[in-house]
Amino acid sequence: MLFCTAYDGDWDPYIDDFATKIPELMDILFGNVEGWPGIKDPSVKQFILDHQITAAGWYVGVPHLTVQDIRRHERIVKGINKALDEAQTN
Numbered sequence: 001m002l003f004c005t006a007y008d009g010d011w012d013p014y015i016d017d018f019a020t021k022i023p024e025l026m027d028i029l030f031g032n033v034e035g036w037p038g039i040k041d042p043s044v045k046q047f048i049l050d051h052q053i054t055a056a057g058w059y060v061g062v063p064h065l066t067v068q069d070i071r072r073h074e075r076i077v078k079g080i081n082k083a084l085d086e087a088q089t090n
Helices: 010-023 023-030 044-051 067-089
Strands: none
Touching: 010 023, 010 044
């Protein structure tokens, strides 16, 4: 089985989100994987660490920005464009 994810924050809270936001889905996905302890089991993080594989290649368009930064920049640009559009119509 291949389960690929990407994140731009700390690893522990990221894995905790799987346990709190989609625990049933995680256990359905991994329930038949040999040794799966269950997403709410304290040993699940070690299980994931023991089985994760680092990507051989990776591309990030803006490595110095987080997803949150990009969304904030988008809101700023939309606000500026709206102000410019309104200024042109007046």
